[in-house]
Amino acid sequence: MIPRKLPPLPPIRDLIRVYGLSADQKFSQNFILDKNVTDTIVQHAKISVKDDLVVEVGPGPGLLTRSILDAGAKRVVVVEKDARFVPTLQQLAEASDHRLGFIMGDALTLDHSEIFKKAATIPNFEQSVSSLDIASSASISPVSESLTESEEGNWTPLDDRHATVRLLGNLPFGIASPLLIQWLKMMALRQGIFQGDNRVSMTLMFQKEVAERIVAKPNSEHRSRLSVMAQSICDVKMAYKLPAGVFVPKPKVDAAVVHFERKMEPLVPGSLDRLEDVARFYFNKRRKTMGHNTNRMAKAEPGVRPILDEWISEGNWDMNMRTQEVTTEQFCALACKLEQKNLIIPLT
Numbered sequence: 001m002i003p004r005k006l007p008p009l010p011p012i013r014d015l016i017r018v019y020g021l022s023a024d025q026k027f028s029q030n031f032i033l034d035k036n037v038t039d040t041i042v043q044h045a046k047i048s049v050k051d052d053l054v055v056e057v058g059p060g061p062g063l064l065t066r067s068i069l070d071a072g073a074k075r076v077v078v079v080e081k082d083a084r085f086v087p088t089l090q091q092l093a094e095a096s097d098h099r100l101g102f103i104m105g106d107a108l109t110l111d112h113s114e115i116f117k118k119a120a121t122i123p124n125f126e127q128s129v130s131s132l133d134i135a136s137s138a139s140i141s142p143v144s145e146s147l148t149e150s151e152e153g154n155w156t157p158l159d160d161r162h163a164t165v166r167l168l169g170n171l172p173f174g175i176a177s178p179l180l181i182q183w184l185k186m187m188a189l190r191q192g193i194f195q196g197d198n199r200v201s202m203t204l205m206f207q208k209e210v211a212e213r214i215v216a217k218p219n220s221e222h223r224s225r226l227s228v229m230a231q232s233i234c235d236v237k238m239a240y241k242l243p244a245g246v247f248v249p250k251p252k253v254d255a256a257v258v259h260f261e262r263k264m265e266p267l268v269p270g271s272l273d274r275l276e277d278v279a280r281f282y283f284n285k286r287r288k289t290m291g292h293n294t295n296r297m298a299k300a301e302p303g304v305r306p307i308l309d310e311w312i313s314e315g316n317w318d319m320n321m322r323t324q325e326v327t328t329e330q331f332c333a334l335a336c337k338l339e340q341k342n343l344i345i346p347l348t
């Protein structure tokens with residue numbers, strides 16, 4: 001299949017000037033104006049004509065969106081909060097051969113069924129979505145073709161309702177972490193665009209320091225609650241580091257793109273809430289030993305002591321290890337035990 005490309009479009013700098021779209025810090029706007037950079041992000045996202053749905057958060061003037069469309073994506077839905085971008089998004093939608101739909105709204109509070117509704121207005125998608133109960137947990141599209149040649153080659157469709165859904169964004173730095181946590185929790189519960197057995201990936205820009213925390217392995221100085229939550233449910237990879245000078249206006253910090261692929265077998269079944277509580281508790285005192293933190297937890301909530309003892313003896317813990325040395329699997333094991341016994345731990 002030959003990817004459909006966009007026709008020649010005015011340079012993005014001209015659109016910004018003509019429409020008076022100077023960056024507004026209220027929306028954490030730092031634009032990328034170099035198409036080589038946005039094309040590289042899209043390559044890391046592995047976008048292809050076979051993907052069923054690509055969602056972009058915060059398209060702004062739309063250069064990353066152009067790269068997504070140039071890669072041949074057949075159904076792209078973008079979500080943008082700043083209404084000033086309506087004319088440029090409209091122009092891009094018209095140039096896209098009806099492959100692009102846009103929603104003006106807040107990605108933090110958006111009901112994801114709106115994304116499916118918008119996708120359903122994109123030609124070729126209608127038939128597959130007409131049978132979809134948007135509120136249900138069904139998959140979004142009965143397309144199996146996209147999975148037979150998945151790049152890892154290890155995703156086996158369980159039925160013909162699988163789809164490949166990709167989420168991208170040069171995220172507004174101000175809300176990047178809350179957005180990520182929200183999406184990870186939705187992924188865990190298979191909600192919204194992460195529903196059913198869809199193959200889902202996310203390719204997202206963060207401040208470099210946040211990206212380092214997300215991908216940090218045990219023993220890394222960057223290891224954090226975010227590392228544990230993300231790695232419990234996704235395979236994560238630092239894809240692309242970008243200096244601050246790539247953005248206009250230039251932010252105070254460098255940035256990096258992280259690529260996430262949802263694990264077929266997450267390390268915790270269902271909700272991530274318990275895992276978040278466990279990781280928060282231990283990382284609140286990250287330099288303390290396991291022995292110290294575990295005693296602290298048992299003191300704050302005595303009912304948890306037998307679970308902790310069991311966890312420690314099963315894990316054969318060295319009580320002198322520090323929080324940052326604990327593996328994601330080990331934190332997940334404790335979260336699963338607490339979940340099974342329906343025990344809540346204190347938050348500090």
Ligand SMILES: C[S@@+](CC[C@H](N)C(=O)[O-])C[C@H]1O[C@@H](n2cnc3c(N)ncnc32)[C@H](O)[C@@H]1O
Binds near residue numbers: 030
């Ligand atoms: C860092 S800029 C990226 C713009 C463009 N994608 C680029 O790479 O040049 C972040 C974009 O997210 C938008 N945005 C900010 N908060 C948002 C929110 N809550 N929901 C959706 N979009 C948001 C901003 O208006 C802006 O267009």
